[in-house]
Amino acid sequence: xxxxxxxxxxxxxxxxxxxxxxxxxxxxxxxxxxxxxxxxxxxxxxxxxxxxxxxxxxxxxxxxxxxxxxxxxxxxxxxxxxxxxxxxxxxxxxxxxxxxxxxxxxxxxxxxxxxxxxxxxxxxxxxxxxxxxxxxxxxxxxxxxxxxxxxxxxxxxxxxxxxxxxxxxxxxxxxxxxxxxxxxxxxxxxxxxxxxxxxxxxxxxxxxxxxxxxxxxxxxxxxxxxxxxxxxxxxxxxxxxxxxxxxxxxxxxxxxxxxxxxxxxxxxxxxxxxxxxxxxxxxxxxxxxxxxxxxxxxxxxxxxxxxxxxxxxxxxxxxxxxxxxxxxxxxxxxxxxxxxxxx
Numbered sequence: 001x002x003x004x005x006x007x008x009x010x011x012x013x014x015x016x017x018x019x020x021x022x023x024x025x026x027x028x029x030x031x032x033x034x035x036x037x038x039x040x041x042x043x044x045x046x047x048x049x050x051x052x053x054x055x056x057x058x059x060x061x062x063x064x065x066x067x068x069x070x071x072x073x074x075x076x077x078x079x080x081x082x083x084x085x086x087x088x089x090x091x092x093x094x095x096x097x098x099x100x101x102x103x104x105x106x107x108x109x110x111x112x113x114x115x116x117x118x119x120x121x122x123x124x125x126x127x128x129x130x131x132x133x134x135x136x137x138x139x140x141x142x143x144x145x146x147x148x149x150x151x152x153x154x155x156x157x158x159x160x161x162x163x164x165x166x167x168x169x170x171x172x173x174x175x176x177x178x179x180x181x182x183x184x185x186x187x188x189x190x191x192x193x194x195x196x197x198x199x200x201x202x203x204x205x206x207x208x209x210x211x212x213x214x215x216x217x218x219x220x221x222x223x224x225x226x227x228x229x230x231x232x233x234x235x236x237x238x239x240x241x242x243x244x245x246x247x248x249x250x251x252x253x254x255x256x257x258x259x260x261x262x263x264x265x266x267x268x269x270x271x272x273x274x275x276x277x278x279x280x281x282x283x284x285x286x287x288x289x290x291x292x293x294x295x296x297x298x299x300x301x302x303x304x305x306x307x308x309x310x311x312x313x314x315x316x317x318x319x320x321x322x323x324x325x326x327x328x329x330x331x332x333x334x335x336x337x338x339x340x341x342x343x
Contacts, residue, residue: 123289125160128153131285135278145276152282156289163289166296173303180310187317196327200335214343221336228329231322238319247308254301261294 132153135146176183200220202211212220236242268287272280 156286159289163293
């Protein structure tokens with residue numbers, strides 16, 4: 001049997017083994033999942049806001065404190081889809097291989113929005129006082145932001161008070177519209193009974209012994225002077241020019257209040273710059289109070305304009321009646337002066 005040197009036998013084997021191992025290495029590289037290598041190479045150590053070392057982040061991370069899958073990325077980043085965001089968010093301290101049910105738990109630092117005073121019911125003085133008591137009871141109530149919060153609540157109180165006054169004015173205008181026909185009829189009757197002559201029980205021909213006492217005459221004169229002053233002012237209001245001026249002013253005030261209301265509604269839809277939950281609550285309460293007040297103001301002005309239209313025929317009759325009363329009171333005051341002189 002022919003003998004071969006040992007080196008001649010082993011050399012081919014080594015070459016074959018190296019070739020086989022090389023092929024296996026190449027196949028291993030090609031078959032290894034790309035995403036695993038990417039995550040392994042790109043993952044890095046980071047630091048949070050306080051400087052403490054945080055968990056390793058993968059290339060799929062798109063928001064601080066959360067890890068998402070590509071399928072849920074669009075939902076999580078859309079502000080109008082909070083449900084989708086919660087379903088695809090992973091807290092930073094949850095391992096990558098954690099069970100799926102842990103992904104549904106929101107992180108502890110996320111809190112629900114506070115209940116807004118006045119969002120579901122009318123803002124009242126009592127509700128504002130209750131909110132102020134809560135704010136004043138807070139340990140951090142000395143913070144400058146709480147001065148702004150208190151100012152907002154004080155402004156809301158003034159607007160609620162004004163709204164209550166507007167309700168009273170609105171009721172008066174509605175009553176004026178309702179009672180306009182009856183008032184017109186009564187004023188016409190009064191006009192027919194007034195001739196502008198003195199209605200005093202004495203005159204220049206009355207004997208001194210039958211005249212009222214000096215004290216009574218002076219009291220009667222003061223009463224008539226007050227009436228005369230009041231009726232004179234009424235005549236100025238009843239003049240056609242004054243009425244038209246008021247109608248023009250009403251339209252201007254309605255336009256201004258409408259613009260203010262639109263601005264308030266825009267502010268209600270716009271998130272505040274300060275996200276302090278007590279500031280957010282106070283700001284919304286104040287805006288709701290202002291919105292209610294402006295709506296009532298617009299309604300009261302419109303109703304006032306309607307009442308002026310409903311009583312369009314009344315001022316002319318009232319004006320004629322008032323002028324006759326002025327004539328009557330003037331004559332009575334002159335007669336009283338004459339009686340006092342005779343005393």
